[in-house]
Amino acid sequence: MPLSSCTFDFTRNDGPMRPMHAVNNGPVYKFTEDQRITNLPAFCQAGIPYARTHDASFFASYGGEHTVDIHAIFPDFDRDADDAAAYDFCVTDEYLKVMAYAKVEPFYRLGSKIEHGPKKYGTLVPKDYTKWAKIAEHIIAHYTEGWADGFTYKIDYWEIWNEPDGAADDANYVDKKCWGGTKQQFFDFYGVVSRYLKARFPHLKIGGPAVCYPLTDWASDFLSYVVNNQLPLDFFSWHTYTNEPDFILQTATNTRAVLDEFGLTRTESILNEWNYVKGWTGDDWLYSLRSEKGLKGAGFIAATIAEAQYRPLDLLMYYDARPCAMNGMFCTDFVCDKLKGYYPFWIFNKLYRLGTAVPYTQKEGKIYACAAAGKGRKGIMLTHYQDLDKAAPQRLTLTLKGLSAGTSRLSYYILDGEHDCTLFKQEKTNAQEFTAYLTLQLFATVYIEIEED
16 A cells, blocks of 8 residues: 655745635526525635626526627627617626625626537627727626626626637637637737737726636737736636646646746736646546546546645636536536535635735655645645556655644544545644554545644
8 A cells, every 4th residue: 555645834825825715607596486495505605706607508597698798788799889779788787696695706707708609690700899898898897886786796807808819810610619709819819808908897807718728829929918908907817627626727837927928926816717628539438427427527626726726726616506517516417516626726725814814844655735724724635646547555654843832632424435534543643753654545535623722
């Protein structure tokens, strides 16, 4: 049985905990009680900090085709952009009200859902970039300034478009699922819209463009265009899907380095789509979807959000909390039922609320971990993840330094095939340095809660 040794030094401070447990899309809830099946309490218990609105319009209970997307809220592009009557905010209002009810801040994607069909609607190149920017302005004003009988929500992040790099300039029309034009057309579009919105809302974060691949010539050309034209880019958003947490973590490090090389040191790096994907077609795709729904997907989630805390990443947003095939958090048919992938978010929120990240070191093994400290409490999250279907259990020796001079009470909670964060062991110590021993099965996650006198 492999042996791993981890040391957690609570005398050290690794900076504030960051929101690595954000998601795409908010809770399911009806303000009327008819046929209500909801996951809102679970959202609240996991303390989900942000929910990106991308692809919300795929789900009927959010409002379906009438929700979020620019062409849904402003269906007739030929109408006056200043005319409040030209906007249809109704179901998007309801969607964001539910987020507010759950104390989840929206991360608003301006643009359209992905369009896989043979005809495109919201992903076509806007025929007037400035008018499109004015429409976006009024959407922002409706939700943050009360325009058109709107709201004054706190929504800091406004993202321009989604995955414009998903297809080559000369790709077939049907394959252009997110941006119907060329790379240069998108750059020009981003330039007009970002300047307009930042001038109108200097206090908000304007950015994007949610690229599929952050470390490509397309992304570098975009960043070069931003720098050369002095465009606003408060955050650079990007996506990655893989079967290895280490790939995500290394990509986060490399993306930050690229932004810094361009002089964009104040631009936030935000990974706002990620999940376990072994492959996108055939048996690999089916395997990926089944894994996402089970304990393997939960181990992948736990490993990624734990270690992302220690990478140069400002925000991490799982795809997807919307009831769909890629939701490993909630049962699709009975969204009130939590899947294994929900619990890593619940655990990480406990660390997040403690406030201060604590570094750790590891010798040998395939353990992913994160630790945090707060007033009178400490916490550790541990996961055994490998992209295998079978592997020997991992024996762990945990050295905890910097415990209280009084009594420390350790409570151990396990997430595995039979347990959903169930308490399985308790210990006490009066020592300021303590050694604990665990054995972790493949894909299992343990949360250690430490209460101190």
